Amino acid sequence: AQKVTQAQTEISVVEKEDVTLDCVYETRDTTYYLFWYKQPPSGELVFLIRRNSFDEQNEISGRYSWNFQKSTSSFNFTITASQVVDSAVYFCALSDGFSGGYNKLIFGAGTRLAVHP
Amino acid sequence: DAGVTQSPTHLIKTRGQQVTLRCSPKSGHDTVSWYQQALGQGPQFIFQYYEEEERQRGNFPDRFSGHQFPNYSSELNVNALLLGDSALYLCASSSTSGTYNEQFFGPGTRLTVL
Numbered sequence: 001a002q003k004v005t006q007a008q009t010e011i012s013v014v015e016k017e018d019v020t021l022d023c024v025y026e027t028r029d030t031t032y033y034l035f036w037y038k039q040p041p042s043g044e045l046v047f048l049i050r051r052n053s054f055d056e057q058n059e060i061s062g063r064y065s066w067n068f069q070k071s072t073s074s075f076n077f078t079i080t081a082s083q084v085v086d087s088a089v090y091f092c093a094l095s096d097g098f099s100g101g102y103n104k105l106i107f108g109a110g111t112r113l114a115v116h117p
Numbered sequence: 118d119a120g121v122t123q124s125p126t127h128l129i130k131t132r133g134q135q136v137t138l139r140c141s142p143k144s145g146h147d148t149v150s151w152y153q154q155a156l157g158q159g160p161q162f163i164f165q166y167y168e169e170e171e172r173q174r175g176n177f178p179d180r181f182s183g184h185q186f187p188n189y190s191s192e193l194n195v196n197a198l199l200l201g202d203s204a205l206y207l208c209a210s211s212s213t214s215g216t217y218n219e220q221f222f223g224p225g226t227r228l229t230v231l
Contacts, residue, residue: 004159037222043205045160045222091159103211104150104173105220107159 002027004094006108013082014116021077021111023092029053034068034075035093035105045091051075082115089113119144121210121223129229130198138193138226142210148172149191150220151183152207160207166191167213195228203230 003026013019025034036048049059051068059066063080079086089110095103122141130136142149148167152160162175166185185191189210195202205227209220 006159042224043207043227044224045207045209047219047221050219093159103220104162104165104175105152105160105209107152107161109157109159 002029002032002094002096002106004092004106004108006092006111008111009109010112010114012114012116015084016081017115018078018080019082019113019115021079021090021092021113023075023077023108025073025075025092025094027094027096029096031096033095033103035095036066036075036077037091037093037107039089039091039110041088048077048090079113082113084115084117087113087115121208121221123206123208123223123226125226126224127227127229129231131231132198132200134198134230135194135196136198136228138195138206138208138228140191140193140208140210140223142189142191142208143221146210146212146221147189148211148213149185149189150209150211151191151193152209153177154205154207154225155201156204163193198230200230203228 005024032053034051038046065078067076089112091110092108093105124139150165151163154160163177164174165172169185180196182194205225207225208223211220
């Protein structure tokens with residue numbers, strides 16, 4: 001069965017600190033996709049990144065970076081120099097590799113990040 | 118280009134009642150998925166509709182049913198509401214054309230069951 005674990009329930013940091021959100025996944029599929037979504041207080045899930053199981057290259061987008069390690073089944077998300085606007089709940093998600101729009105997402109429980117001025 | 122829209126924004130019902138939530142997918146999308154997000158938890162997959170048929174279903178009872186219309190919009194119906202059905206209901210749309218297709222989420226409908 002597929003499963004996503006986000007062990008950190010809440011993280012509190014002061015602005016400009018770096019913060020890493022952990023994500024560990026379980027799947028028997030050889031082809032799968034991993035995601036990170038941001039959910040601000042408004043409730044809408046905002047897509048941040050998708051990574052497929054064959055691409056273990058780390059990715060950086062501005063202050064955001066992602067570290068994917070198949071050996072440890074982890075897909076961690078780091079925010080550098082955090083800002084108050086980064087305060088939100090962040091979800092890691094997993095889907096199987098079947099394409100065509102049929103992919104259901106399996107979400108972790110989320111990590112609530114609070115960035116204080 | 119309008120994104121995914123959902124209505125209503127908020128809804129209050131009492132136990133035993135029935136509720137219908139609505140979703141309009143992003144332009145060009147033909148697949149609609151529904152998720153339930155209880156307070157403090159991650160979204161859980163309810164079901165997915167494509168070509169007006171239910172294609173996949175999560176671990177939800179038959180009280181949860183849906184429909185997709187020819188214009189790809191969708192409804193989620195919940196019968197015999199329980200207190201535990203209180204949650205944010207998220208709709209996501211995607212397209213079956215192309216390779217991997219992202220799911221775009223709407224703002225959700227917050228359902229409160231009293």
